[in-house]
Amino acid sequence: MGSGLNLFHYWLREWLILDRPYTDMVTDILTGAGKSSFSVPAGMYYARDFVKAKDDPEAPDAHDLVNQPDTVDEFTVTYSKVFLGLNLACISCHDGAHHLEKVNTFLTSKKRDEFFGQAAFFGKTRQIMNWENGYQANTEYTVDDVGPEYNPKADSIVRVPRRGGDASPRFILGGERPKASENSRDALARILTSHPQFRKAFANRIWAELMGFGIVEPIDDFDLLKPDQPSNPALLDALAADFQQHNHSFKHYVQTVMKSSAYQLSSRFVGEWKPEYATYYARKYVRMLSAPELHDAIALATGQPAKFSTGSEQVGLVMQMPEPKKADAGVQGFMKTFGQSNRDDMPKKVPPSSLQAMLLMQSKVVTDRIDAAKPGFIKGLLASAKDDQDLVNQIFLHTISRRPTAAEKAVSLKALQANRPTGAANLQWALLNSPEFLFNY
Amino acid sequence: MQKRVADTLAARRDLLKLGGYGLLGSFASQTFAPVQLRAAGRTNPRGTARFCILIELAGALSHIDSFDFKENEGTQKDFDVRPIKNDLYLSHRLFPQLSSHMDKLSIVRSMKSHEVVHFRGQYYTQAGRPLNPAQASEIPSVGSVIALELESQRRATDTFPTYLGCNLDTSGCGALSTGFLPPRHSVLDLNLKSGAGAAPSSAEAMAVLAERYRLLNELDAVMAPSRSGRDRNFGGFRDFQKSAYQILGDPRWPEAFQMPKEEIERYGANEVGLGCLLARNVVKADAGTRYIHIVHPDWDHHRDIYNHAKKSNHYIRCNEFDRALAQLLTDLGGAPSPRTPGKTLLDDTLVVVATEFGRTPGALNGIAGRHHYNLAYLSMYAGGGTKPGRIIGKTDAAGEHVVDTGWRYKKASIKTENVYATIYSALGIDWQKEITNTPSKRAYKYVDNLGATEMVIPDEIADLFV
Structure with a gap:
């Protein structure tokens, strides 16, 4: 299962397999407490958004302390985007009025202290850095709820100074507050997951x-x-x-x-x-495969999975990785060019470019797999195909999920003439570079 | 006064919709109308450089230990500091090769920034303006604006992209997009150390590629009809394939990547070494690229900045950069210009060294490093019409504050905006132009006088040229 990100990934996978209600999953994430990297996967999600406090000149070795209000602000912006579809980043620094008129009509009417009110559900939550054997444990935190309340005048490292205002916990949509003696994070989970x-x-x-x-x-x-x-x-x-x-x-x-x-x-x-x-939605929207989809589709079409290590297991596809592959520079470059996402803060959209086309033609991600001598789909097919017609049919079916038309078959058969293995490999290369492979249509 | 620039590539406008890129976002659905330029006409760009190479030391160079040398409690015993001229000193330990090239370089010591955060500072360095989250998605990188401006100068034989990047993906903000500009002005960003997107490595590989590409075209000719009735962008990627193959098929491209062992050793097998070597080759080839942005990452030594035991420290980074730049200046300076008799490639190329801010002067901090410092830092220039050996601006004895801005604006420190005005000027681009038809309707000024914390004087650093 691993720890940290791997653990969170495992936990998400489990949740999906069991089809737990989404409301329960979100509640777990918002209310998780305990030791971030190990015991509570959900606590880890919050802990990752920490903002480091300023170095204290009196305690020069005590770096990596957490600036709580800034951390809470960051996480509030994150979860509001993910769970509510609302981008509160702008009003986390200033009122909407005189700023957002051309950007977001609804948020124009919102004030910064309404953001404070939303952030204040996490007001008392603390992240305490863990120390083990005299060393700071690498970004592991204990998350609990016994801190002081959210301070609307607290110093900020990353934001415009906070100048006060009503920071009592209240939901940004509708203003609902925690009930008497209700833990504010429990209240947040309850209010948020029941909101339309x-x-x-x-x-x-x-x-x-x-x-x-x-x-x-x-x-x-x-x-x-x-x-x-x-x-x-x-x-x-x-x-x-x-x-x-x-x-x-x-x-x-x-x-x-x-x-x-x-x-x-x-x-x-x-x-x-x-x-x-x-x-x-009068027709299906045609889109280019995302970076992980593309890499994995190439690996599957050529029958040559990758060898990635998650730290606790070996997997053959990017989609099985909790986070983007760090080593293996060729794969990294390929993925970045096609819009690699880390499932956290890297958006997976990227405009098309000539570099993408260049990499599809000659990156090792592709060319290393287009080799009739390597164990994989083509090698196996060369041995097992009944004849050239069958060979061509199978390559088309396996790569772009359909049979060739008569004209396509003619071109493909011709390609096999000079040298059957090379022709077969080249044919698959051409199909991998065709729009039908690259696009989900 | 408005000038319309004809849009020459009608079909590619809609390609922005590919890859799930925000179909209904504010400008993704905008077909790229001709860019509406408003030329302010108050500038006289010099046009002294055909090329510009920008080397970004990402993570922040310590100014007082490098080219604005100040003796301080953090000065290491092995620095071997030697006088260069006037009040300029240089550590021979950190910059052994550049020590003998200082006559070619000009230094601006009076820079100031509002940023102290890497991501934002590096964004500032690539976009030429402070980060504005509300507008960021529409803001192009400076290189893309240069690509737009110089597009009309591309010759039929040009295949290389106008804007080339080396290791931009290692920068904190990655390679910035074309924003509201058409995708064809995008950077082609290569990561040489990880070998991404390079070139066919041999004539054999070239032949294999050629045969495969031939088959691709033959096959696509009969596959294309099955795309009819569908989104026409479906086939639009073929345009990128064609321009990609034009580059790959141009023998000058793999030649630019020919890096014999001796040359790699000479320049250094690291990000900046390989980047400078490639830049030299690309400038020599003159096959379409005009602007090259190289990122040399990992300068952020908050701790153990001068600890030899650490895998990453300023000694290593300075030496890598020193070697790369020295060799680049040597090679460009030693190659005659094919355009102007009597001139060298260095005369044709403006080389700029930029970094996002400086590092805290004085003694090293509690973890034996230096933190970020934005009140004084530096940039460097060579070639491209600049006069060598200019030292512009001065800081106080500790290197903490600018005491003399060194240019005609006595009260204004020099900013990243001014660095780009200088680059635009050298490339012959009027840096007071504005593009008015942006998605947000806010005019995009090539050099914006609205700075993050104070007004910016939108002028070039003329003192570099006269």
Whole structure:
């Protein structure tokens, strides 16, 4: 299982396999306490967002102390984006008025101390750095709830100075407060997971993942007062309601979307396409594979998995890694060029570029696998294929999931003439470089 | 006064929609209308350089131990400090090779920044303006603006991208995007140390690639009909493949990556060494690249800055940089310019050394290092029309404050904006231009006078040239 990030990854995987309600998972993350890297995977998620305090000239060796209010602010911005689809980064420094008029109508009316109020749910939460055997344990913290309350005048390392205001815990949407004697983080989990925006944010995010883009875009930056948002209010409401009615089951939600005729539409549109039709999802959205998808698709198509180590096990695909591969520079360069995500703060979008095309042609990620002599798909196929026709069919099926047309078959058979193994490898290379492989359509 | 610049590549505008890149984001759906330029016309760009190589020492160089040398409690016994000229001294231990090239370099010692955070400082160094989170997604890197400006000068034979990066991905902010500019002005960023995206390594590899590419084209010709009726961007990636192959198929490209062992040893097998070697080759090839941004990472020595036992320290970084820059200056200075008789490639190339801020002067801190310091730091220049050996600006005895800005603006320290005004000027670009049709509607000024904490004088550092 490992520790730290690996443990969190394992915990998420377990949750998905068991299909625990999403509300429970979010509650765990928001209320986790204990020793961050080992005992409570969810506590680790919060601990990672820590902001280091200033070095104390009186205690020159006591670096890596935590600036609590800044840390809480960072985490509040993070979880609000992920769980509520709201980007509170701007109002974490200043009122919305006179700043956000052209950026976000809803947040224009919000004040900085309303952000303090949201952050204050974590007001008493502390991260205490762990020391073992006289050494600071590497970024491991104990998370508990016995600190002082959120101070709206506390010094900041990374933000505009806090100048006071009402920092009593209250939810940014609707202002609900913890009940008497309710632990404020428990209150946060209760209020947040029962709020309609929580369901809508989830529904929108997974819809965006499956359909290519959200009913609200960007998915972590809803503008709750924008007139044309969501692009289809009835759809988003229905999706959110269905999610709630099925006990916030992730599996059920994904199944619902994938069984719909909307999801199963072809990317082919009969007639003249107009950009306005996009928000009606009138055809499947064509997108380039993400970096992990692309790497793994190449590994699977060539039958040559990678050899990555997570620290506790060996895996063959990027999607099985808790975080991007650090070593093996060729893979790293390839992944970065295609928009590598670390599932934390690196967005996975990146514009297309000539460098991407260059790497697909000659990065070792591809060329090392296009080798008829290496054990893998091509080598096996050369031995087992009935004849050249079968060889070509299998290469097409395995690489781009369809049979070749007559014209494609003719070109492919010709390619095998000069040298069968080289031709077969070249054919797979060409298919790996074709738009049909690179794109999800 | 508005000038319209014709958009020459209609089909590629929509390629921004590929890769799930924010389809309904504010500008992803914007088809790239012709960039609307407003030329302020108040500048006279010098146009003295055909190329510019910017070497970024990412993580922050200690100014008082390097090119603004000040004797202090942190000065190490093995520095072997020697006088250069006037009040300029240099540690021979840190910069053995550059010690004999100081006559070629000009130094600006009166820089000041508002940043103390790496990510933001390195963003500032790549974007030429302070980070504004509300606008960041639309702001292009300076290199992309240069690519836009110099596009009309590309010749039919040019295949190399106008803007080349080396190790930008190791910078704290990564390689910045083209923002609101069309994707074709994007940097081609190579990480030489990790070997990403280099070139076919041999004639054999070239032949294999050529045959595969031929097959790809033949196959795509019969596969293309199955794309009909679908998103036309589906096939749009083929344009990038074509331009990628143009580069790969140009024999000058693998030649630029030819790095015989002796040359690698001479320059150093590290990020800055390999970057400078590649930059030299690319400048020699003159095959389309005009602006090269090299990142030399890992200068951030908060602790053990001069501890020889540590795997990463200032000794190592200084020596790596010293060797690379010295060899670059030697090679460029020794190569005749094919354009102007009597001139060298160094005359044609503006070399700039930048870093995001300085490091705390005085004694080393409690963990034997130096922290960040933004009130005084430096940048360096060579070639490209600059006069060698200029020392502009002065700091106090401790290197803590600028006491003389050294240029015509007595009250204003020199900023990163001014560094870029200088680069634009050398490349012949009017740095007071503005682009008005941005997604946010806020005019993009090439050199913006609205600084983070105070107004910035949007002028070049003329004293480098006269």
